[in-house]
Amino acid sequence: MIYWLLGAHGVEVEVDTETGEVKILKVYAAQDTGRAIHPDNCRAQLQGGVSMGIGFALYENILLEDGITLNPSLLDYKLPTAWEIPEIETILVETPHKEGPYGAKGMGETTNVALPPALANAIYDAVGVRIYDLPITPEKILRALRESKREEK
Amino acid sequence: MKLPDFDYRKPVSLTEACEMLSSEEDARPIAGGTDLIPAMKYGLKKPRVLVDISCLPALREITLTEKGLTIGAAVTLREIVKSGHNPLLTQACAAVGSTQLQAMGTLGGNLCQDTCCLYYNLPPMTRQALRPCFKRGGDTCHVTKSGKVCLATYAGDVAPALLALGAEVTIASPVRERTIPLGELFSGKGETPQTLNRGELVKEITIPSKKSFGSYLKLRVRKSIDYPLLGVAVNLFPNGEKGVSITVGLTAVERKPLSFTLPPDLSEEKRIEVWMTYLADEAYKRAHPVANTSGYSPQYRREMVKVYVKRAIEEALKKSDEKNLLDSK
Numbered sequence: 001m002i003y004w005l006l007g008a009h010g011v012e013v014e015v016d017t018e019t020g021e022v023k024i025l026k027v028y029a030a031q032d033t034g035r036a037i038h039p040d041n042c043r044a045q046l047q048g049g050v051s052m053g054i055g056f057a058l059y060e061n062i063l064l065e066d067g068i069t070l071n072p073s074l075l076d077y078k079l080p081t082a083w084e085i086p087e088i089e090t091i092l093v094e095t096p097h098k099e100g101p102y103g104a105k106g107m108g109e110t111t112n113v114a115l116p117p118a119l120a121n122a123i124y125d126a127v128g129v130r131i132y133d134l135p136i137t138p139e140k141i142l143r144a145l146r147e148s149k150r151e152e153k
Numbered sequence: 154m155k156l157p158d159f160d161y162r163k164p165v166s167l168t169e170a171c172e173m174l175s176s177e178e179d180a181r182p183i184a185g186g187t188d189l190i191p192a193m194k195y196g197l198k199k200p201r202v203l204v205d206i207s208c209l210p211a212l213r214e215i216t217l218t219e220k221g222l223t224i225g226a227a228v229t230l231r232e233i234v235k236s237g238h239n240p241l242l243t244q245a246c247a248a249v250g251s252t253q254l255q256a257m258g259t260l261g262g263n264l265c266q267d268t269c270c271l272y273y274n275l276p277p278m279t280r281q282a283l284r285p286c287f288k289r290g291g292d293t294c295h296v297t298k299s300g301k302v303c304l305a306t307y308a309g310d311v312a313p314a315l316l317a318l319g320a321e322v323t324i325a326s327p328v329r330e331r332t333i334p335l336g337e338l339f340s341g342k343g344e345t346p347q348t349l350n351r352g353e354l355v356k357e358i359t360i361p362s363k364k365s366f367g368s369y370l371k372l373r374v375r376k377s378i379d380y381p382l383l384g385v386a387v388n389l390f391p392n393g394e395k396g397v398s399i400t401v402g403l404t405a406v407e408r409k410p411l412s413f414t415l416p417p418d419l420s421e422e423k424r425i426e427v428w429m430t431y432l433a434d435e436a437y438k439r440a441h442p443v444a445n446t447s448g449y450s451p452q453y454r455r456e457m458v459k460v461y462v463k464r465a466i467e468e469a470l471k472k473s474d475e476k477n478l479l480d481s482k
Contacts, residue, residue, distance in 0.1 A: 075379075
């Protein structure tokens with residue numbers, strides 16, 4: 001059985017142009033679930049995907065030096081905490097799959113894919129700078145903001 | 154990771170505790186243990202004897218007198234937050250780690266916490282791949298490749314707030330008690346950040362009772378758990394007609410917490426921007442963060458010193474009843 005996993009995320013952000021810090025205000029996450037057999041579970045899956053995506057987009061980073069991992073603990077390898085997770089509006093788009101059991105299909109892995117690009121786009125929309133590599137740190141935003149100002153002059 | 158073997162002692166008085174600490178070979182005090190236990194699990198510290206001071210009545214009191222606010226060293230950070238005696242201190246205590254760490258961690262323990270470094274606070278497996286650094290008793294520093302000194306950073310949240318408040322620390326020892334300005338508790342050495350001698354214990358902190366308005370701002374990657382990558386405490390003492398005196402405390406930018414005061418000739422300055430810029434520039438000059446934390450680069454952290462000092466002053470001014478007075482001058 002072959003099926004396509006379709007989903008889309010929308011992100012509302014606030015960017016502090018003095019420090020480069022990003023605050024995610026709200027995330028909208030929509031996903032094609034086939035028939036949602038257990039809708040609450042599907043929504044929880046989406047929320048989990050969003051929180052993973054936020055970690056991926058803003059925080060997670062392995063520091064390597066001469067093959068040594070310098071941050072081999074969850075204190076130094078930053079995962080988002082509950083504070084970093086904004087309000088998430090989940091939208092289940094149910095289009096029953098003709099071959100899936102009861103019309104269901106998978107929706108696990110793809111829920112964290114759309115967040116980083118959506119966030120990068122939201123940052124571009126807010127302050128006009130594009131960040132092309134993850135994690136999107138305040139430093140990168142601040143540097144990009146300065147460069148764009150210089151170009152304007 | 155298992156804890157190494159150690160003996161446990163529970164003294165009933167402060168004198169007994171000090172005696173144990175000076176007579177026992179390789180003894181360390183323990184209260185909340187939030188700094189010591191992880192270091193022991195990592196095998197960074199191997200004290201033979203732990204002296205539990207968490208229940209000593211002499212260290213557990215908060216008293217408010219005419220002289221000021223006195224807080225015992227074993228009062229937990231959460232208890233300080235709940236007591237709400239001093240807004241700036243409360244703000245700094247509430248910024249420490251997470252709620253769980255605040256519930257266990259104590260005031261004395263937070264002040265006496267060890268310096269941290271990305272190349273030192275590593276589990277044994279990772280550590281063994283690196284040549285021992287100064288803090289591990291070796292002869293190198295991995296932060297700067299030709300480093301001649303240990304650059305481990307002091308990253309306590311409470312110290313800058315207390316420095317800004319002009320606090321004094323009372324240190325107990327088997328011989329006699331001594332009271333020193335809090336700044337003298339810190340040695341500025343990465344290996345041994347405190348100036349305590351063998352058998353000495355932080356007994357209490359006294360904040361002089363003087364009307365002031367303060368604010369503590371902390372730069373960190375996440376809003377919880379993280380150590381500060383930069384901490385700025387600002388405290389304004391309104392002097393009525395004479396203007397204002399301001400103390401700034403900084404943390405996580407050096408081997409010890411720093412503090413400095415607005416010079417008297419500027420304290421009569423009427424334009425807020427003038428002394429705000431002066432304090433921001435002065436803080437920037439003194440801050441020397443190094444590349445030994447995860448999170449942000451030292452360049453960024455140093456740059457943020459100016460922004461954070463200004464914002465902390467703005468926030469403190471907002472809290473101040475005297476704002477209108479300052480504006481109208």
